[in-house]
Amino acid sequence: MQLSRRITHLTGGGSDGWDVFYRARRMKAEGVPVSELTIGEHDIRTHASILAAMDASARGGHTGYAMVPGVASLRETVAKRIQEQTGVPTTADNVLITPGGQAALFAAHAATCNSGDTALYLDPYYATYPGTIRGVGAVAKAVQTHAEDAFQPRAAEIDAAAEGAVSLLINSPNNPTGVVYSRETLEGIAEVCKKRDLWLISDEVYDTQVWEGEHISPRALPGMAERTLVVGSMSKSHAMTGSRCGWIVGPAEVINHLINLATHTTYGVPGFVQDAADFALNAGAELEEEIAAPFRRRRQLAKEILAGQNTLGLVPAQGAMYLMLDVRATGMSGEDFANALLDTHHIAVMPGESFGQAAAGHIRVAMTIADDEFAQALQTLCTFATERANAVAAQ
Numbered sequence: 001m002q003l004s005r006r007i008t009h010l011t012g013g014g015s016d017g018w019d020v021f022y023r024a025r026r027m028k029a030e031g032v033p034v035s036e037l038t039i040g041e042h043d044i045r046t047h048a049s050i051l052a053a054m055d056a057s058a059r060g061g062h063t064g065y066a067m068v069p070g071v072a073s074l075r076e077t078v079a080k081r082i083q084e085q086t087g088v089p090t091t092a093d094n095v096l097i098t099p100g101g102q103a104a105l106f107a108a109h110a111a112t113c114n115s116g117d118t119a120l121y122l123d124p125y126y127a128t129y130p131g132t133i134r135g136v137g138a139v140a141k142a143v144q145t146h147a148e149d150a151f152q153p154r155a156a157e158i159d160a161a162a163e164g165a166v167s168l169l170i171n172s173p174n175n176p177t178g179v180v181y182s183r184e185t186l187e188g189i190a191e192v193c194k195k196r197d198l199w200l201i202s203d204e205v206y207d208t209q210v211w212e213g214e215h216i217s218p219r220a221l222p223g224m225a226e227r228t229l230v231v232g233s234m235s236k237s238h239a240m241t242g243s244r245c246g247w248i249v250g251p252a253e254v255i256n257h258l259i260n261l262a263t264h265t266t267y268g269v270p271g272f273v274q275d276a277a278d279f280a281l282n283a284g285a286e287l288e289e290e291i292a293a294p295f296r297r298r299r300q301l302a303k304e305i306l307a308g309q310n311t312l313g314l315v316p317a318q319g320a321m322y323l324m325l326d327v328r329a330t331g332m333s334g335e336d337f338a339n340a341l342l343d344t345h346h347i348a349v350m351p352g353e354s355f356g357q358a359a360a361g362h363i364r365v366a367m368t369i370a371d372d373e374f375a376q377a378l379q380t381l382c383t384f385a386t387e388r389a390n391a392v393a394a395q
Contacts, residue, residue: 020350099244
C-alpha cells in the first residue's frame with residue numbers, strides 16, 4: 001500500500017528547513033543551555049486578562065461545538081477591525097474564523113487553486129508556504145526577491161512568472177526578512193494581479209508589529225477587495241500562539257464556500273478561545289502595543305549592537321519579530337554559519353536557506369528572549385562572525 005503523493009511531497013521531497021531548530025531542541029532536551037533565536041514564539045505568555053476571559057467563557061459553559069463560521073461577535077469584531085484598516089465595507093459575512101493563520105492559508109489556497117494550477121509565492125518565504133500550496137494539489141512556484149532591493153518584490157518579475165498562474169501569496173510585515181512592503185511595491189503587485197487575473201492572498205499576521213513605515217493591506221487598493229483574501233491571526237498580535245485562532249477575510253461568496261470546507265475539515269474553533277480573542281481585540285491598541293513593545297525595544301538594541309561592527313549586514317528591520325542578517329562576509333552559507341554558531345556558542349538561529357534561495361548567505365534572528373540575554377547572544381554572534389570573516393581575509 002502507498003501513501004498519496006500529495007502527502008509525501010509536501011516538502012518537495014527535501015528538508016522542511018527546520019533542521020537547525022530541531023537540533024537545538026535536542027540539545028536543550030539533553031541539558032545543554034541553548035539561546036534560542038529561532039522561531040517566532042513570544043517569551044511572554046498570553047496576557048492574564050485574556051486568560052481570565054477564556055476561563056470565564058469556559059466555566060460559563062462555552063465548551064461545546066461552536067458555530068463553524070465562528071462566533072458571531074468575533075466575526076463582527078474582526079470585520080470592524082479590517083474595515084477600519086482598509087476603508088473597505090466589511091461585515092461578518094466576509095469573515096471565517098479559523099484554527100490559526102496556517103489553517104486560513106490552507107483554506108485560501110483551497111478556495112483559489114484547482115489541482116495542477118500554479119500558485120505563486122515570494123522567496124524568501126515562511127517555511128510552510130510551498131507545502132501549503134502543494135497540500136491543496138497546486139504547483140508551488142517561487143518568485144525571487146533580492147537582497148539588493150531589501151527584499152521588496154519587483155512587480156515586473158512577478159508579472160513574468162504569472163503566465164498561467166491563478167494566485168499570489170504575499171506577507172507584509174514579512175517573515176523572515178522583517179521588511180514592510182512599501183505602497184509602491186503593493187501598488188505594483190496589485191496591477192499585476194489585475195492584469196493577470198490573479199487571486200491575491202495577503203498574510204498580515206504581523207500587522208501590529210510595524211517599527212518603520214506603515215502597514216498597508218492590499219485589500220484597500222483600488223479594484224483589489226474583490227480579488228484579495230486577507231489572513232490574520234491572534235498569535236503574534238496578542239501572544240496567543242497556542243490558542244490557534246485566526247481568520248480569513250474576503251468576498252462573501254468565497255467565505256460561504258470556505259464555511260463548507262471548514263465543516264468538512266476543522267469543524268470550527270473552540271468557543272471559549274473565540275470569546276477570549278473577541279475580548280483581546282476589543283481591549284484595543286494599548287494591549288497590542290504592550291505585547292509588541294519587547295520586539296520594538298530589542299530591535300533598537302540590535303541596531304546599536306550591529307552599529308559597532310562591519311561584518312554583518314542588517315536588512316531593514318521595519319516590522320515583525322525578526323532580524324535578517326547578511327553573513328556572506330564570513331565566507332559561509334547561512335546554513336553553515338547557523339550550524340557552526342550552534343556548535344561553538346550554543347546559539348540557535350535559522351539559516352536564510354530555510355526560507356528559500358533568495359536569502360542564501362543570510363540568517364534569521366528571532367528577537368524572542370529577554371533583553372539582556374538577547375543582547376549578550378547578539379554580541380557573541382557578532383564576535384563569531386567577525387572572527388570568521390577575519391580568518392577568510394587572512395587566507
